[in-house]
Amino acid sequence: MKSTTPWHLAERAHAMNPSAIREILKVTERPGILNFAGGLPSPETFPVDAMRAACATVLAEGSAVARPSLQYASSEGLPELRAWIAAELAKQGATVSPDQVLITTGSQQGLDLIAKVLIDKGSRLLVESPTYLGALQAFTPMQPAVESIESDSGGVSASALREALQKGERPRFIYLLPNFQNPTGRTMDEARRQAVIAVCREHGLPIVEDNPYGELWFDQPPPKPLLARWPEGVVYLGSFSKILAPGLRLGYIVAPPALYPKLLQAKQAADLHTPGFNQRVVAEVIKDGFLDRHVPTIRARYHAQRDAILAALARELGPTGAEWTQPVGGMFVWVRLPDGLNAQALLPKAVDAGMAFVPGAPFYAGAPDVRTLRLSFVTSTPAQIDQGMAALGQVVRAAL
Amino acid sequence: MKSTTPWHLAERAHAMNPSAIREILKVTERPGILNFAGGLPSPETFPVDAMRAACATVLAEGSAVARPSLQYASSEGLPELRAWIAAELAKQGATVSPDQVLITTGSQQGLDLIAKVLIDKGSRLLVESPTYLGALQAFTPMQPAVESIESDSGGVSASALREALQKGERPRFIYLLPNFQNPTGRTMDEARRQAVIAVCREHGLPIVEDNPYGELWFDQPPPKPLLARWPEGVVYLGSFSKILAPGLRLGYIVAPPALYPKLLQAKQAADLHTPGFNQRVVAEVIKDGFLDRHVPTIRARYHAQRDAILAALARELGPTGAEWTQPVGGMFVWVRLPDGLNAQALLPKAVDAGMAFVPGAPFYAGAPDVRTLRLSFVTSTPAQIDQGMAALGQVVRAAL
Numbered sequence: 001m002k003s004t005t006p007w008h009l010a011e012r013a014h015a016m017n018p019s020a021i022r023e024i025l026k027v028t029e030r031p032g033i034l035n036f037a038g039g040l041p042s043p044e045t046f047p048v049d050a051m052r053a054a055c056a057t058v059l060a061e062g063s064a065v066a067r068p069s070l071q072y073a074s075s076e077g078l079p080e081l082r083a084w085i086a087a088e089l090a091k092q093g094a095t096v097s098p099d100q101v102l103i104t105t106g107s108q109q110g111l112d113l114i115a116k117v118l119i120d121k122g123s124r125l126l127v128e129s130p131t132y133l134g135a136l137q138a139f140t141p142m143q144p145a146v147e148s149i150e151s152d153s154g155g156v157s158a159s160a161l162r163e164a165l166q167k168g169e170r171p172r173f174i175y176l177l178p179n180f181q182n183p184t185g186r187t188m189d190e191a192r193r194q195a196v197i198a199v200c201r202e203h204g205l206p207i208v209e210d211n212p213y214g215e216l217w218f219d220q221p222p223p224k225p226l227l228a229r230w231p232e233g234v235v236y237l238g239s240f241s242k243i244l245a246p247g248l249r250l251g252y253i254v255a256p257p258a259l260y261p262k263l264l265q266a267k268q269a270a271d272l273h274t275p276g277f278n279q280r281v282v283a284e285v286i287k288d289g290f291l292d293r294h295v296p297t298i299r300a301r302y303h304a305q306r307d308a309i310l311a312a313l314a315r316e317l318g319p320t321g322a323e324w325t326q327p328v329g330g331m332f333v334w335v336r337l338p339d340g341l342n343a344q345a346l347l348p349k350a351v352d353a354g355m356a357f358v359p360g361a362p363f364y365a366g367a368p369d370v371r372t373l374r375l376s377f378v379t380s381t382p383a384q385i386d387q388g389m390a391a392l393g394q395v396v397r398a399a400l
Numbered sequence: 401m402k403s404t405t406p407w408h409l410a411e412r413a414h415a416m417n418p419s420a421i422r423e424i425l426k427v428t429e430r431p432g433i434l435n436f437a438g439g440l441p442s443p444e445t446f447p448v449d450a451m452r453a454a455c456a457t458v459l460a461e462g463s464a465v466a467r468p469s470l471q472y473a474s475s476e477g478l479p480e481l482r483a484w485i486a487a488e489l490a491k492q493g494a495t496v497s498p499d500q501v502l503i504t505t506g507s508q509q510g511l512d513l514i515a516k517v518l519i520d521k522g523s524r525l526l527v528e529s530p531t532y533l534g535a536l537q538a539f540t541p542m543q544p545a546v547e548s549i550e551s552d553s554g555g556v557s558a559s560a561l562r563e564a565l566q567k568g569e570r571p572r573f574i575y576l577l578p579n580f581q582n583p584t585g586r587t588m589d590e591a592r593r594q595a596v597i598a599v600c601r602e603h604g605l606p607i608v609e610d611n612p613y614g615e616l617w618f619d620q621p622p623p624k625p626l627l628a629r630w631p632e633g634v635v636y637l638g639s640f641s642k643i644l645a646p647g648l649r650l651g652y653i654v655a656p657p658a659l660y661p662k663l664l665q666a667k668q669a670a671d672l673h674t675p676g677f678n679q680r681v682v683a684e685v686i687k688d689g690f691l692d693r694h695v696p697t698i699r700a701r702y703h704a705q706r707d708a709i710l711a712a713l714a715r716e717l718g719p720t721g722a723e724w725t726q727p728v729g730g731m732f733v734w735v736r737l738p739d740g741l742n743a744q745a746l747l748p749k750a751v752d753a754g755m756a757f758v759p760g761a762p763f764y765a766g767a768p769d770v771r772t773l774r775l776s777f778v779t780s781t782p783a784q785i786d787q788g789m790a791a792l793g794q795v796v797r798a799a800l
Contacts, residue, residue, distance in 0.1 A: 005656070005658040006604040006605065006606045006632075006633050007518070007606050007656070007658050007659050008518070008570070008572055009517060009518065009662060010516065010518055010519050010520045010523070010542070011520050012516065012517075012520075013516070013517045013518075013662045013665075013666075016517075016662060016665040016666060016669070017665065018665060019665075019668060039472075040471055041471075043462070043463075043465060043466055043467040043470065043471055044464045044465070046467055046470045046471075048459050048467070048470075051459055051470075052455070052456060052459045052460075055452070055456070056452060056456070059448050059451055059452045060452075062443070063443075064443060064444045065443060065444070066443060067443040067446050067448070067645075067647075068647075069647055070443065070446045070448075070451075070645035070646070070648070071440055071441075071443055071446075071645070072439075072440050072641075072646045072647070073647065104671075105505050105649070105671045105675070106671050106672055108670070108671050109671040112669060112671065116410065116412065116413070117409060117410060117412075117416075118407070118408070118409065118410055118413075119410055120411050120412075123410070134669075134672070137669045138669045138670075141516055141666065141669055170408070172408055172410075206406045206407050232405060232406075233406050241472075245467075245470035245471070245677075246470070246471055246472045246676075247467075247468075247469050247470035247471055247472070247473065247675060247676035247677045248470070248675055248677055249505070249671060249672070249674070249675040249676075256405070256407070258405040258407050259407050261418070262409060262413045262416060265413075265416040265417065265418060265419075266413075266416060266541060268419060268537065269416070269508075269512060269534075269537045269538045269540065270508070270509060270512045270670070271504075271505045271506050271508050271509040271512065271649060272506055272508045272534070273649070274649070275505070275647060275648055275649040275675055275678055276646075276647035276649075277645075277648055277678070278675055278677070278678065
């Protein structure tokens with residue numbers, strides 16, 4: 001008798017695991033729950049009218065002998081979109097050519113392509129502590145040895161980074177989210193950026209800079225991107241998910257010439273090209289400065305929600321000894337519960353009390369801080385935020 | 401001094417190469433050329449009106465608090481689309497659950513996920529001779545040892561396959577395109593399917609069945625898919641690119657339960673999910689039997705073009721000793737030039753004469769037959785086909 005399954009899995013497939021977050025989120029999918037667990041942008045910010053007009057325009061283009069937006073297209077991406085991205089980065093101080101821009105199927109795909117092109121089995125990689133879980137998932141199939149670098153409220157520590165680089169093999173890269181990081185909401189300030197870039201340049205440590213949230217600042221734009229500071233040593237990832245809509249799956253990589261051709265070949269092998277229809281629709285939506293009018297409305301909305309959650313946290317958790325970040329942009333607050341509490345153990349009680357968060361442990365590549373949790377504040381109204389934080393406060397106080 | 405580039409490429413990146421076809425197609429991009437070199441479906445078949453209506457419907461759905469088609473979505477894909485695919489396969493004799501369907505960003509992504517989950521460095525893989533170049537590109541980054549199995553006008557030879565399986569390690573899978581294969585246009589008949597399935601079952605050799613063209617039959621549907629004959633041993637790939645439009649990048653994998661969870665994890669890591677907007681638009685277009693009305697119009701169009709190219713080839717190349725396939729569906733004819741000719745060497749002359757084809761050599765994983773070339777007949781009118789084949793005939797005759 002032959003075995004009932006003839007399939008022999010690749011070694012890397014054994015390293016893949018179901019998302020811990022996905023399993024956790026199942027607990028939170030109770031109807032009527034106040035949900036701070038997700039990582040979703042607010043659907044109120046999706047520009048439905050602009051998209052409807054753009055779809056109609058794009059579908060009226062071309063002719064029966066040539067309809068580029070519905071046909072196979074180039075792997076690099078739509079030229080007008082690549083030019084727009086290069087121009088936007090120039091405004092932020094980064095001088096890049098449109099030829100360095102590769103349109104990806106969401107910025108998650110950018111992480112996958114980078115993993116394929118830069119990671120061998122056992123390659124040393126550095127990440128912040130904690131870091132974006134989706135990046136760890138994208139890197140895992142290529143079987144790297146991921147190492148967490150000590151980080152604080154300003155992001156990765158330059159001195160801890162220098163120390164890590166003084167021993168062991170040279171890491172293939174460090175993965176950083178300088179702006180309103182997922183999961184912590186923290187931002188690298190100007191001094192930290194300079195210090196980290198100096199260490200990376202000194203040690204020849206390339207940087208993967210992930211910037212999905214950078215446009216979502218509240219009072220002032222963040223300091224200029226790492227890409228602007230070391231163009232040949234930084235691969236930069238951007239996304240339209242948080243400023244237009246995630247369901248379009250439209251992101252991009254900006255890569256130095258030393259890397260671009262390999263990322264392009266990996267892209268071609270991965271899905272030939274990003275949906276041309278989506279690219280053309282987005283190009284149509286954003287022309288004529290649409291985002292200059294639209295993004296400020298998102299900032300104002302999220303700003304008010306951030307104010308609401310910080311006030312509610314002060315009220316509800318202030319007296320408990322818990323700590324939390326003070327995000328100046330983005331979607332997340334990171335809470336550290338009082339000593340002795342465990343966020344994962346607390347979650348079922350919070351759900352019983354009517355609210356949900358994500359425990360912080362899965363976001364650590366190294367030893368987790370089990371007292372941490374992530375709150376997304378952008379899909380709840382200020383009233384829901386008050387109610388949700390009151391429920392959290394009650395659960396925390398009861399556990400003390 | 402540090403090196404000017406700090407990047408250290410993964411070993412697999414060195415194995416990646418620019419697409420040979422892409423380089424060749426540059427030769428053919430002369431304005432006014434009669435182009436038989438592409439692999440594009442006819443834009444005349446793109447259902448623009450149905451898409452316009454579907455986009456408007458989808459963008460009117462939901463509310464400010466929930467717009468699922470524009471939000472992050474499940475990695476498995478849209479439930480209604482998964483159910484539709486399972487129901488369509490049931491009509492072809494394959495009993496699968498919607499839970500076995502994974503929506504992918506084009507079927508090229510299906511190949512990428514399969515490569516990640518099933519190929520270790522050096523893993524033995526079997527392919528037809530010749531085979532789809534895009535599959536070779538998707539497999540290459542995982543560094544397999546690809547082996548060509550002797551094939552004839554009915555596809556892969558069952559006896560050659562048995563022989564290959566009697567020596568060496570068990571291959572991870574064989575990659576097959578049973579219907580109107582790219583590049584040859586050939587189809588595995590009922591007897592061949594039975595013979596190949598028998599060998600695969602006997603040896604526990606899994607099959608990756610790629611079926612992008614199966615709906616494009618001319619006189620009668622092809623024999624039932626391999627998936628229907630060995631459900632636990634076949635991973636099946638399908639696509640909406642040839643029956644709706646490639647620019648949507650919408651394909652799917654149907655996988656046995658032994659494999660599905662790992663493909664899903666790879667999908668999640670690769671791009672989180674296929675664009676939800678595209679999925680919802682396609683689900684809206686195809687509901688109520690749209691494809692039952694639309695696909696016959698594509699078949700009729702391509703049928704007439706197939707008739708035109710076969711008649712023109714008989715007229716122009718018949719006397720030269722060239723041979724060609726007689727496709728009963730799909731988009732391609734495969735030509736074998738007379739002895740002593742080399743298709744790649746002939747291409748610049750053909751372009752000078754006003755027509756372009758793709759030389760066959762890049763489609764071989766093993767030693768190429770340099771006399772072969774591929775002609776796509778679906779983006780030219782019968783009059784253009786007559787003119788293009790006359791030019792080809794003239795060039796071939798001049799080279800004899």
